[in-house]
Amino acid sequence: MLGSCDQxxxxxxxxxxxxxxxxxxxxGLALATLAAAQAxxxxxxxxxxxxxxxxxxxxxxxxxxxxxxxxxxxxxxxxARAAGVALLKVQAGQGRYYPCTGFLVxxxxxxxxxxxxxxxxxxxxxxxTFGYWRDENGKLLDGETFACGQFLGGAHALDFALVSxxxxxxxxxxxxxxPLAANRLAAASPLYILQHPGGAEMxxxxxxxxSGSDGRQTGATVGFSCGVVQSLVAKxxxxxxxxxxxYDCATRAGSSGSPVLDQRNCxxxxxxxxxxxxxxxxxxxxxxxxxxxxxxxARQCQ
Numbered sequence: 001m002l003g004s005c006d007q008x009x010x011x012x013x014x015x016x017x018x019x020x021x022x023x024x025x026x027x028g029l030a031l032a033t034l035a036a037a038q039a040x041x042x043x044x045x046x047x048x049x050x051x052x053x054x055x056x057x058x059x060x061x062x063x064x065x066x067x068x069x070x071x072x073x074x075x076x077x078x079x080a081r082a083a084g085v086a087l088l089k090v091q092a093g094q095g096r097y098y099p100c101t102g103f104l105v106x107x108x109x110x111x112x113x114x115x116x117x118x119x120x121x122x123x124x125x126x127x128x129t130f131g132y133w134r135d136e137n138g139k140l141l142d143g144e145t146f147a148c149g150q151f152l153g154g155a156h157a158l159d160f161a162l163v164s165x166x167x168x169x170x171x172x173x174x175x176x177x178x179p180l181a182a183n184r185l186a187a188a189s190p191l192y193i194l195q196h197p198g199g200a201e202m203x204x205x206x207x208x209x210x211s212g213s214d215g216r217q218t219g220a221t222v223g224f225s226c227g228v229v230q231s232l233v234a235k236x237x238x239x240x241x242x243x244x245x246x247y248d249c250a251t252r253a254g255s256s257g258s259p260v261l262d263q264r265n266c267x268x269x270x271x272x273x274x275x276x277x278x279x280x281x282x283x284x285x286x287x288x289x290x291x292x293x294x295x296x297x298a299r300q301c302q
Contacts, residue, residue, distance in 0.1 A: 065225070066195075066203040066250050069133040077265050078192070078204075084178045085259060087132050087143075087196040088112060091125040099199030099254035102128065102163075103267070104177035105292060107170045110163050112257030113272045114154040117161045123148040128165055130175040133202040140201060144175070155291070157240040158283050159272040162292055178259055180292075181266040181285045181301045185245055187231045190224035190263045193271060197252030205250040224263065226250070229279050236281060243287045245269060246279040266301030 072078050090098040102112035110128065117123055124147075131143030147166040154161035168175065192206030208223045226249035233244040247260065251271060260269035260282045269282030289300075 066197060066205050066252070067207070069194075069202045069204055070136050070138070072204055072207055073136050075207075078194075078207075080176060081178055081259070081261060081265055082133070082194050082202060082204075083131065083174070084176045085130075085194045085196075085202065086110065086175075087129045087199060087202070088116060088148075088257065089127045089129075089199065090116060090122055091127070097199070099196060100256045101194075101196045101254065101258040101271075103194075103257075103259045104165070104175060105162075105180060106177050107172065108149075108165050108168045109152070109177075109292075110148075110165050111270065111292065112161050112163070113270070114156050114159045114161045115272070116257050117148070117151065117163060118154065118156075120151040123151040123163050126163075132196070156238070158243055158288055158291065159239065160270055160283060160288055160291070178261075178267050179265075179301045180289050181262070181264075181268045182289060183301075184286055185228065185231045185262075185268050185284060188228055189231075189268070190227045191247050191249055191260055191268070192224065192226070193249045193251060193255070193258050193260050195251060195255040195258035195271070198254040200254070232284070233275070233281065236275070239283075240287075243283055244281050245284050246275050246281055248279055251280050264301055 069079075069082060084104040086102050086104075088100040088102050090100065092098060098116065100112055100116035102110045102116075105111045117126060126148040127145055128148055129143045129145040131141055133143075134140050146168055149164035149166035152162045152164060190206070192204060194202060194204055196202055206224055206226045208225050226247060229246040229248055231245050232242060233246055234242055236244045247269075249260070251258070251274075256272055258271040259267045260271050262268050268285050270285065270288060271280060271282045273281050275281040
């Protein structure tokens with residue numbers, strides 16, 4: 001027991017007894033277990049004000065580099081997906097907010113993580129901004145901001161939340177919804193992630209861009225830099241079994257709720273946290289998709 005290690009502490013200069021050695025080993029194992037549990041959990045980080053401390057720790061990131069969206073402006077297919085991805089700011093008072101990411105799955109329905117928006121109160125405190133990125137000239141575009149209308153449901157076990165976007169008209173095409181994969185995720189598939197790390201303008205991880213003679217990125221994509229590590233992670237603490245997969249695409253705190261897309265530009269997962277061993281974790285879309293609506297989604301990938 002922990003209490004037994006707090007009794008009869010050895011005096012300076014004496015050899016550590018077998019009992020005390022056992023206590024030290026026990027404490028080491030406990031710390032390692034705690035670190036593993038934390039690494040598997042998602043984080044929600046404060047921004048825009050004084051830090052609240054440990055409650056707002058930054059999530060570890062996977063290997064690889066984040067790039068500005070301008071690096072893929074040559075890819076109209078990817079830019080069409082980017083238009084449906086939004087920055088979420090969940091207001092927390094005193095000028096602070098939690099940054100997260102979300103994306104449209106129907107005309108007015110947005111998907112994000114449950115640890116970002118867990119109820120109607122969180123929804124009412126959230127502002128949703130589409131089109132917040134830098135253009136090819138480096139100019140920061142403000143995009144268009146909407147209120148979160150209604151919390152429509154979610155679950156901690158799959159870390160998803162579905163909300164409506166107030167003021168976004170049915171059938172509008174400026175901010176299109178993303179097609180969701182219905183089939184099984186293939187091992188070693190190339191991936192990319194559209195995200196708002198730290199509440200910043202949109203960035204992308206997973207695509208390689210060519211560089212000109214001056215070393216600057218030319219905006220021409222030449223391949224993928226990350227992909228699936230495990231197509232199915234059977235056990236993740238606190239989450240539903242057989243619902244996660246892992247990948248080595250870079251993310252940061254604030255990237256929670258981002259779409260994970262494959263080379264077909266289909267959403268194959270919902271990013272929600274950092275895992276062990278320098279990889280990230282997402283909820284498989286094939287598991288999540290049936291939970292999103294009571295009717296077939298308008299756009300899907302086979």
